[in-house]
Amino acid sequence: xxxxxxxxxxxxxxxxxxxxxxxxxxxxxxxxxxxxxxxxxxxxxxxxxxxxxxxxxxxxxxxxxxxxxxxxxxxxxxxxxxxxxxxxxxxxxxxxxxxxxxxxxxxxxxxxxxxxxxxxxxxxxxxxxxxxxxxxxxxxxxxxxxxxxxxxxxxxxxxxxxxxxxxxxxxxxxxxxxxxxxxxxxxxxxxxxxxxxxxxxxxxxxxxxxxxxxxxxxxxxxxxxxxxxxxxxxxxxxxxxxxxxxxxxxxxxxxx
Amino acid sequence: xxxxxxxxxxxxxxxxxxxxxxxxxxxxxxxxxxxxxxxxxxxxxxxxxxxxxxxxxxxxxxxxxxxxxxxxxxxxxxxxxxxxxxxxxxxxxxxxxxxxxxxxxxxxxxxxxxxxxxxxxxxxxxxxxxxxxxxxxxxxxxxxxxxxxxxxxxxxxxxxxxxxxxxxxxxxxxxxxxxxxxxxxxxxxxxxxxxxxxxxxxxxxxxxxxxxxxxxxxx
Numbered sequence: 230x231x232x233x234x235x236x237x238x239x240x241x242x243x244x245x246x247x248x249x250x251x252x253x254x255x256x257x258x259x260x261x262x263x264x265x266x267x268x269x270x271x272x273x274x275x276x277x278x279x280x281x282x283x284x285x286x287x288x289x290x291x292x293x294x295x296x297x298x299x300x301x302x303x304x305x306x307x308x309x310x311x312x313x314x315x316x317x318x319x320x321x322x323x324x325x326x327x328x329x330x331x332x333x334x335x336x337x338x339x340x341x342x343x344x345x346x347x348x349x350x351x352x353x354x355x356x357x358x359x360x361x362x363x364x365x366x367x368x369x370x371x372x373x374x375x376x377x378x379x380x381x382x383x384x385x386x387x388x389x390x391x392x393x394x395x396x397x398x399x400x401x402x403x404x405x406x407x408x409x410x411x412x413x414x415x416x417x418x419x420x421x422x423x424x425x426x427x428x429x430x431x432x433x434x435x436x437x438x439x440x441x442x443x444x445x446x447x448x449x450x451x452x453x454x455x456x457x458x459x460x461x462x463x464x465x466x467x468x469x470x471x472x473x474x475x476x477x478x479x480x481x482x483x484x485x
Numbered sequence: 486x487x488x489x490x491x492x493x494x495x496x497x498x499x500x501x502x503x504x505x506x507x508x509x510x511x512x513x514x515x516x517x518x519x520x521x522x523x524x525x526x527x528x529x530x531x532x533x534x535x536x537x538x539x540x541x542x543x544x545x546x547x548x549x550x551x552x553x554x555x556x557x558x559x560x561x562x563x564x565x566x567x568x569x570x571x572x573x574x575x576x577x578x579x580x581x582x583x584x585x586x587x588x589x590x591x592x593x594x595x596x597x598x599x600x601x602x603x604x605x606x607x608x609x610x611x612x613x614x615x616x617x618x619x620x621x622x623x624x625x626x627x628x629x630x631x632x633x634x635x636x637x638x639x640x641x642x643x644x645x646x647x648x649x650x651x652x653x654x655x656x657x658x659x660x661x662x663x664x665x666x667x668x669x670x671x672x673x674x675x676x677x678x679x680x681x682x683x684x685x686x687x688x689x690x691x692x693x694x695x696x697x698x699x700x701x702x703x704x
Contacts, residue, residue: 241584242583244585248587343540346537347540347544356583384537387513388513388516389513390512390513402510402512405512406512410512
């Protein structure tokens with residue numbers, strides 16, 4: 230499926246003869262080659278998880294977060310180029326703050342997603358800029374209820390019940406479809422996401438890694454926060470066991 | 486690459502736009518998937534092509550409309566809006582360091598004529614920056630086939646006499662014949678403006694169903 234965009238792929242402001250913008254597609258490749266991130270819309274909130282591949286065992290666990298709050302009630306989880314991700318988070322924070330100053334109420338999920346999508350899109354219009362090499366999961370829980378949106382490097386944004394981005398997204402999506410979408414509780418979602426990320430993680434390719442999860446739900450008082458350490462640890466335990474069991478049945482089947 | 490098809494037709498006292506609504510993923514929230522938007526209360530617009538470009542263009546349209554109302558004290562006529570958008574799109578084709586929007590916008594509205602009456606209007610703005618008013622037009626996949634089909638339907642000025650019901654039936658019927666498949670109400674978005682109800686609105690699933698049944702029974 231991959232075709233070389235020879236000549237038409239050098240600049241963001243160039244269409245190819247078949248109507249594609251290759252720079253945007255290449256930016257999407259940066260996302261597709263990075264660690265998996267999953268978001269789940271639950272009945273009582275939203276949970277996001279990121280498979281963080283680490284470059285060293287010396288990194289302090291829990292540092293260099295990839296899911297960050299942009300307002301009290303909203304946060305982003307991003308996968309792709311981490312430096313680009315930080316710019317997006319910075320802009321999201323500015324949008325939330327400005328909205329509250331102008332309108333006096335916290336920004337709605339749909340509006341935040343739209344603003345960010347517009348921002349992403351702007352970087353696909355001009356020769357002097359390049360698209361962001363990251364996709365964002367926008368999670369919020371305000372008076373409009375729990376909301377989950379995903380924005381990709383082209384700037385298109387849609388609402389989701391469940392969303393997976395990054396290298397393990399195909400397998401993750403299949404697993405997500407098996408869930409009772411929109412009706413899970415956040416605690417169930419934490420366990421589900423932990424299991425899916427452990428399932429898609431390839432231990433031969435990314436030996437050092439960390440699972441980072443955040444949520445905004447009734448249990449967190451509608452504040453976007455890291456999932457409590459004990460719940461996360463428990464979820465990882467169960468995930469490792471479940472994935473380990475399925476690996477074992479695979480090897481037994483192979484040896485027979 | 487998008488496989489979206491859109492078309493609009495104009496009746497005696499109404500204008501209708503139809504587009505397909507494909508929700509490819511079970512994980513998507515279908516209520517967030519739409520290509521039909523309001524520019525103002527009375528001007529509706531359908532985006533065909535890159536949705537991100539379309540939204541940016543739409544926001545520009547909203548700004549133009551809003552500025553016009555602020556400066557002139559009355560709602561922007563859709564023909565004028567189309568001209569402003571087209572001129573804006575043209576700049577992107579001539580300025581250095583910019584690229585054209587990868588979208589065609591089909592705008593519909595009941596425009597007030599000089600004698601005070603309302604007349605239905607359809608305008609299409611394309612990435613080249615050209616715009617035209619149409620009796621019936623299409624955009625996206627099977628654009629040429631749809632326009633040819635509509636030309637036959639209009640021959641002799643027939644579309645000028647279509648009632649609201651007939652316009653909707655023709656709009657949805659074009660779909661079945663050009664795309665050669667049957668659709669469910671949830672797979673279509675139908676936007677309409679009429680003389681009695683000039684505010685742009687989307688038909689509900691029940692209303693679309695009613696028309697689909699009428700078309701099926703005719704066959």
